[in-house]
Amino acid sequence: MALSAPPRLPPSLLPVSRRISGLLHGDYSGLLHRAGSEIGDTRRYMEGDDVRRIDWPATARTNETQVHDTIADHELEAWLVVDTSASMKFGTGKITKAQMASDVAGAFGYLISHTGNRLGCITTARSGESLMPRSGTHQLAQVLGRLAKNNDDAGSLTQALEKCLSASTRRGLVVVVSDFFDESPWQNAMSQLAQKHDVIAVAVSDRREHEFQDVGIVEFRDAETAKTLRVDTSQKEWRNNFATSAQQRHQKIANDVRLARADGLSLCADEDWVAQLATFLRTRKRRLAMGHRR
Numbered sequence: 001m002a003l004s005a006p007p008r009l010p011p012s013l014l015p016v017s018r019r020i021s022g023l024l025h026g027d028y029s030g031l032l033h034r035a036g037s038e039i040g041d042t043r044r045y046m047e048g049d050d051v052r053r054i055d056w057p058a059t060a061r062t063n064e065t066q067v068h069d070t071i072a073d074h075e076l077e078a079w080l081v082v083d084t085s086a087s088m089k090f091g092t093g094k095i096t097k098a099q100m101a102s103d104v105a106g107a108f109g110y111l112i113s114h115t116g117n118r119l120g121c122i123t124t125a126r127s128g129e130s131l132m133p134r135s136g137t138h139q140l141a142q143v144l145g146r147l148a149k150n151n152d153d154a155g156s157l158t159q160a161l162e163k164c165l166s167a168s169t170r171r172g173l174v175v176v177v178s179d180f181f182d183e184s185p186w187q188n189a190m191s192q193l194a195q196k197h198d199v200i201a202v203a204v205s206d207r208r209e210h211e212f213q214d215v216g217i218v219e220f221r222d223a224e225t226a227k228t229l230r231v232d233t234s235q236k237e238w239r240n241n242f243a244t245s246a247q248q249r250h251q252k253i254a255n256d257v258r259l260a261r262a263d264g265l266s267l268c269a270d271e272d273w274v275a276q277l278a279t280f281l282r283t284r285k286r287r288l289a290m291g292h293r294r
Contacts, residue, residue, distance in 0.1 A: 042066045076117035076172055077133050079164050079197075080105045082147055083178030084123045085154040086223035092208045093270045100204050100269045101177045102147040106140070107277060108175045108200075113140045121146060122164050124182075126155035130167055157182040161189035168197065176262075177202045179209075180253045181224070191260040199262035203253055207270045210250070211243045 042058045045065035058066035082105050088098040095103075105121075113119050113135060120133035121143040131143055157178055164174060174197045176190065193199055212233055219230045231238060250266065257264035265280045267273040 042068055076112065076115075077168065077170050078108075078112045078117055078119050078173040078175070079133070079168060080109060080119070080121045080143060081157075081160050081164050081174060081176045081178075082121065082123050083157055083160075083180075083182070084125050084128075084147070085157075085182065087179055087181045088204075089223060090206055090209075091269060092206055095269055097179055097204045097206055097269060100267070100273065101202075102144060104177050104202055104204065104267065104273070104277070105147060105175070106144050107274070109140045109143055111281075112173070113137065119143060120167070122160050122167070123147065124154050124157055124160045124178075126159075130163065132167070133172075156184035157186040158184040158189045161186060161193055165189070165193050165196065171197060173198045173200070175200045175202065177204060179204055180256075183224075187256045187260055190257070190262055194261045199260070201257040201260075201262045201264050203250070203257070203264065203266045205250065205266065205268050207268055210246050210268070212239050214239070 042055045043066065045054065045067045049067050053067045055066045055068050082101055084098065084101075088101060089096055091097055091099070109119055116135055118133035118135045119139055121131040122128075123146065128146070131139070131146060157176075157180070161176070168174075174193055176199065178201075180186065180201075180203050190199060190201065214234045216234055217230060217232050219228055221228045233239060254264055254266065263284060265277070267276055
C-alpha cells in the first residue's frame with residue numbers, strides 16, 4: 001500500500017520519508033547513544049565512556065575496567081537547531097541552502113516524531129520564540145512552518161546553541177543544521193551542548209561554495225556583511241585559490257565539529273543528499289549498536 005503524506009505536512013517530505021523510513025523506528029538507542037536513566041548490565045570500558053559509570057567491584061573481580069551500561073529511555077526529547085541567517089539564502093541550483101536545511105530538518109523531524117518522541121525547534125532568528133518539545137504530526141508541521149518564514153533579524157549560531165542548552169530539561173538528541181559560516185565562537189557552545197546531549201551537526205553547502213567556473217567579471221556581495229567584491233573569474237589562478245580556500249574552510253568546519261564531540265555530516269544542495277543522509281544514519285546505527293561512539 002502506498003504511503004501518504006501526514007496531514008498538514010509539505011508534499012516534499014513524502015519522497016524523503018519513503019527513503020529513510022524504518023532506519024530508526026523503534027530503535028531508541030539508535031537515536032540516542034548517551035546513557036539512559038535505568039542501569040543495565042556491565043561491560044568492558046571503552047574509550048569515550050563516562051568514567052562515572054565505572055563499576056569498581058566488577059573491575060576488581062575481572063581485572064579489567066568495567067562500566068555500567070544503561071537502558072535507553074523510550075521517550076526521546078529532541079531539538080532541531082536551524083540556521084536561518086542571511087548566508088543560508090544562497091543557492092545556485094534548484095534550491096537554496098535555507099530550503100535544503102528545512103528539508104533536512106523535516107527528515108530528522110519525521111524520524112523523531114513518527115516514533116512518538118518529542119520534538120522542539122530553535123532558529124538563529126533573534127526574535128524567534130523557541131518551540132518547546134511536543135509529540136505528534138502537528139508539532140512537526142509547526143516546526144516546518146517556522147522554518148519556512150524568512151527572518152531578517154538573524155542572531156548568531158552561538159546564541160541559538162546556548163538557548164538550546166538552557167531550554168533543554170533532560171538528556172536528549174540535538175540536530176544542528178547550518179552552513180557554519182557564523183563568525184561567533186559556536187565551537188565552544190557546541191562542545192558544551194555535546195557534554196549533555198547527543199549532537200548531530202549537519203553542514204549544508206552549495207556547489208559554488210566549493211568551486212567556481214569561468215563566468216567573466218563578477219561582483220560578489222556578502223550576505224552577512226553586505227560588503228561587495230569584484231573579481232575576474234576567468235583567471236585560473238583565482239579559481240584555484242578559491243577552491244583551495246574553500247576546501248580548507250569546509251575541512252576546518254568538519255574538524256571543529258569533531259573536536260566538539262558531535263557527529264558530523266556534510267551535504268551539498270546539488271547532490272542526492274537524501275541518499276547521503278540514509279547512508280549516514282545506517283552507518284551511525286551500526287556503529288552505536290557495536291558500542292562505538294565515534
